[in-house]
Amino acid sequence: MLKRIEARRVRNGMFVEAIEGAWQDPFLSKRRFLLRREADALKLRKSGIEGVIINTSRGLDIDGLLIEIDTQAARETIQKSVQVLESVFGRLQHGDGISVDQVAPVISSVSKSMDDNPTVFLSVTRLKSKDEVTFLHSLSVSALMILFGRHLGLDEATVQTLGTAGLLHDVGKLEIPLEILNKEGRLDEDEIKMIRDHPEKGHAILSRQEGMSEIVLDVCLNHHERIDGKGYPRRLSETQVSFHARLAAICDVYDAVTSVRPYKAPWSASQALKWMLGSEGQFDRRLVKKFALCLSVAAVS
Ligand SMILES: [Fe+2]
Numbered sequence: 212m213l214k215r216i217e218a219r220r221v222r223n224g225m226f227v228e229a230i231e232g233a234w235q236d237p238f239l240s241k242r243r244f245l246l247r248r249e250a251d252a253l254k255l256r257k258s259g260i261e262g263v264i265i266n267t268s269r270g271l272d273i274d275g276l277l278i279e280i281d282t283q284a285a286r287e288t289i290q291k292s293v294q295v296l297e298s299v300f301g302r303l304q305h306g307d308g309i310s311v312d313q314v315a316p317v318i319s320s321v322s323k324s325m326d327d328n329p330t331v332f333l334s335v336t337r338l339k340s341k342d343e344v345t346f347l348h349s350l351s352v353s354a355l356m357i358l359f360g361r362h363l364g365l366d367e368a369t370v371q372t373l374g375t376a377g378l379l380h381d382v383g384k385l386e387i388p389l390e391i392l393n394k395e396g397r398l399d400e401d402e403i404k405m406i407r408d409h410p411e412k413g414h415a416i417l418s419r420q421e422g423m424s425e426i427v428l429d430v431c432l433n434h435h436e437r438i439d440g441k442g443y444p445r446r447l448s449e450t451q452v453s454f455h456a457r458l459a460a461i462c463d464v465y466d467a468v469t470s471v472r473p474y475k476a477p478w479s480a481s482q483a484l485k486w487m488l489g490s491e492g493q494f495d496r497r498l499v500k501k502f503a504l505c506l507s508v509a510a511v512s
């Protein structure tokens with residue numbers, strides 16, 4: 212089982228899967244290792260990092276100071292949801308039609324998880340395997356949009372639609388090969404173009420589906436637009452970026468930077484929020500502040 216613990220709880224004998232905040236240190240950021248010496252554990256505790264992801268099936272668990280979190284139910288929900296998404300995305304990829312009803316069971320279980328225990332659900336979707344990265348990212352963004360929408364007091368029908376928008380926002384990535392999506396090094400111009408085309412491709416796919424909500428279409432097309440007009444695909448200006456697209460941009464980037472990927476160290480929630488608040492012109496700052504409050508109320512770390 213993978214667990215996130217605060218850096219001060221790191222002990223000799225733990226198996227470290229990832230270190231939060233070590234992205235500037237190429238040595239630490241890529242390693243998965245068993246802590247064999249107390250001196251190394253001490254070095255980690257004193258290194259100024261915030262948290263560590265440990266694998267308790269390969270090393271020591273945390274000491275009894277923290278409450279055990281049972282992730283079994285969340286993992287089952289996620290597994291079933293990924294299967295539904297695989298089939299829905301597969302249909303779309305082959306040009307077949309889908310209806311919103313097909314993703315409704317996923318929305319209702321994500322929605323319930325956000326009511327029951329958002330921390331557990333979001334900590335499990337944070338761990339992205341290479342082949343399921345788009346599905347897990349979609350689930351996570353859907354969950355964050357539901358959580359945030361409820362926090363903002365939006366009506367439940369809009370909250371559910373935002374959840375659907377989160378699930379389908381990256382459907383245009385279906386056409387991007389996995390080796391490009393998972394590429395560790397620099398992308399060349401063609402690859403960047405392919406990635407930047409995904410909102411329009413996704414929007415074209417979803418526009419062909421009957422009864423697709425305007426909010427879902429808007430989020431799909433505009434979740435990479437920025438407040439300062441430097442986003443893509445259309446470089447919309449501040450007043451042109453809708454409330455729903457602003458909300459999606461925050462949830463999308465937050466999940467991307469806090470995800471645990473095989474090749475990069477994740478940011479902690481507070482590092483991500485600090486960076487997002489300081490990132491001039493990219494997000495609606497007032498909304499980011501509300502998002503930070505939403506996560507602290509839900510105790511997501
Ligand atoms: Fe995207």
